[in-house]
Amino acid sequence: MENTIKVAVLGGGSWATALVKMLCENLDEVGWYMRNKNAIQHIKEQQHNPNYLSSVEFNTDKLKLSNDINEMASYADYLIFAIPSAFLHEELGKLSTSLDNKVVFSAIKGIVPESGLIVGEYFHNLYNVPFDRIGVITGPCHAEEVALERLSYITVASSDEEKAEILANKLAGPYIKTKISDDIIGTEYAAVLKNIYAIAAGIAHGLGYGDNFQSVLMSNAIREMKRFIKRIHKMKRNINDSAYLGDLLVTGYSIFSRNRMFGNMIGKGYTVKSAMMEMNMVAEGYYATKSAHIITSKQKRKSKTPIIDAVHAVLYEGKDPKKTFLKLTEKLD
Numbered sequence: 001m002e003n004t005i006k007v008a009v010l011g012g013g014s015w016a017t018a019l020v021k022m023l024c025e026n027l028d029e030v031g032w033y034m035r036n037k038n039a040i041q042h043i044k045e046q047q048h049n050p051n052y053l054s055s056v057e058f059n060t061d062k063l064k065l066s067n068d069i070n071e072m073a074s075y076a077d078y079l080i081f082a083i084p085s086a087f088l089h090e091e092l093g094k095l096s097t098s099l100d101n102k103v104v105f106s107a108i109k110g111i112v113p114e115s116g117l118i119v120g121e122y123f124h125n126l127y128n129v130p131f132d133r134i135g136v137i138t139g140p141c142h143a144e145e146v147a148l149e150r151l152s153y154i155t156v157a158s159s160d161e162e163k164a165e166i167l168a169n170k171l172a173g174p175y176i177k178t179k180i181s182d183d184i185i186g187t188e189y190a191a192v193l194k195n196i197y198a199i200a201a202g203i204a205h206g207l208g209y210g211d212n213f214q215s216v217l218m219s220n221a222i223r224e225m226k227r228f229i230k231r232i233h234k235m236k237r238n239i240n241d242s243a244y245l246g247d248l249l250v251t252g253y254s255i256f257s258r259n260r261m262f263g264n265m266i267g268k269g270y271t272v273k274s275a276m277m278e279m280n281m282v283a284e285g286y287y288a289t290k291s292a293h294i295i296t297s298k299q300k301r302k303s304k305t306p307i308i309d310a311v312h313a314v315l316y317e318g319k320d321p322k323k324t325f326l327k328l329t330e331k332l333d
Contacts, residue, residue: 005077005078005166005170006029006031006075006076006077006078007023007027007030007031007076007077007078007080007167007170008030008031008032008033008064008072008073008075008076008078008079008080009023009030009031009032009033009080009082009107010033010034010069010072010079010080010081010082010083010091011033011034011081011082011083011084011107012034012035012036012039012049012051012052013051013052013082013083013084013281013282014052014053014143014144015082015107015143016032016034016052016082016083016107017049017052017053017056017143017147018053018056018141018143018146018147019080019082019107019137019171020032020058020063021053021056021058021146021147022146022170022171022173022176023170023171024058024059024062024063025173026169026170026171026172026173027062027170028062029062029063029064030062030063030064031064031066031072031075031076032063032064032065032066032072033066033067033068033069033071033072034065034067035067035069035091036051036067037067038050039051040065040066040067043058043060043063043065044060044065047059047060052143053143053144053146053147055147055148056147069091069092069094069095069097070094070095070096070097073095073097073099073102074097076102077101077102077103078102078103078105078166078167079099079102079103079104079105080105080106080107080137080167081104081105081106081107081108081119082107082108083108084108084110084282084284085108085109085110085111085112085113085119085284085287085288086110086113086282086284086287087282088108088112088119088122089112089113089114089115092127099123099127099128099129102129102133103133103134103135103163104123104129104133104134104135105134105135105136105137105156105158105167106118106119106120106123106134106135106136106137106188107136107137108284109138109191109192109194109195109284110192110195110284110285110287110288111192111287111288111291111292113287113290113291116291116294116295118185118188118189118192119136119188120134120135120136120184120185120188121185131159131184132158132159132160132163133160133163134158134159134184135156135157135158135160135163135164135167135184136155136156136157136158136184136187136188136191137154137155137156137157137167137171138154138155138157138187138188138190138191138243138247139152139153139154139155139191139242139243139246139247139250139251140152140153140242140243140246140247140249140250140251141153141154141176141247141250142250142254142256142257143256144256145256146175146176149174149175150175151175151177152175152176152177153176153177153178153179153242153246154168154171154176154177154178154179155178155179155180155181155187155241155242155243156168156171156178156179156180156181157180157181157182157183157184157187157188157243158180158182158184159182159184161180161182164180164181164182165180168180179242181241181243183233183235183237183243185229185232185233186229186233186235186237186244187243187244189228189229189232189233190225190229190243190244190247190248191247192284192288192291192292193224193225193228193229193248193288193292193308194221194225194247194248194251194252195251195259195283195284195285195288196259196285196288196289196292196307196308196311197217197218197221197224197225197248197251197252197307198248198251198252198257198259198260198263198285199259199260199262199263199266199283199285199286199289199311199315200217200221200263200307200310200311201214201217201218201252201253201260201263202257202259202260202261202262202263202264202265202266202267203263203264203266203267203311203314203321203325204217204263204267204325205260205263205264205267206263206264206265206266206267206268206269206321207267207321207322207325209325213329214252214253216332216333217252217307217332218248218249218252218253220306220307220332220333221248221252221307222239222240222244222245222248224303224304224305224306224307224308225239225244225248226239226244227303227304227305228292228296228303228305228308231299231303232295258279258281258282258283259283259284259285261279261283262275262276262279262283262285262286263285263311265278265279266314266315266321267321272286272315285311286315289308289311289312289315289316290312290315290316292305292308292312293308293309293312293316296308306328306331306332307328310324310325310327310328
């Protein structure tokens, strides 16, 4: 049964490209949806994505490429969504194919802005996908290092252990180690929150704070993450596992982290708009900051989230980064 399961990745960015690369190591055919017709044609002719991870060469005989989301949804049993959260609602507006009996995995590390929901909750609430057919793919893992075939670790989370194992096996390889988890809510929120903390790390770096402060910031960030997730979904979890702490550290410190890069530009004096335009990539943490701030503000007993509050103040309230982070330093320990 497992060998006959068809898998498709939906998205044309770097993480989608990395996921397709991993799957091609284990499957005879991989579905790949992207809306850019020119990129599809380029892949067919030149064997690589022209816009992301262009060093990765594909055996195009293994690829079922399409710019029709309904064709791909009909084709696959397992749908892996790697579309940036800011564009997910728009892309799903094209979907007329039923998701009944489909298994949906989110590789999106963000909150859907139109709903304020993490992706798993979005599919459950709006498309009636049961939670036992929803899963999450999380790190610590950067697409750029997958392209270089550097040893990386992935956590595949689902409340259905068998489904998690099936997909984990299809992603695993010589340079990819996988583990499974049943914490679909916690791992997905962790993947969202770590982008906010990476922006904070970037702002701090842009302002001239050094490694000593960065270590304190990350130490406080993991504790803040624990408080936030525990309030949302209380269950037994070890926040020091790689899906939480490991993903936070790689996103907060790595030169490949677009959220850290975005924060660094803000710290150096760029406006939000100018930073986004220069990056030409989506920093998921920007949208996640607003949603996380709304979630905590609605709580009867607000979680202690000084880092999220500081990033929100800079990105959405027009507060001066230097003054805001000076105040933040007094709230960390």
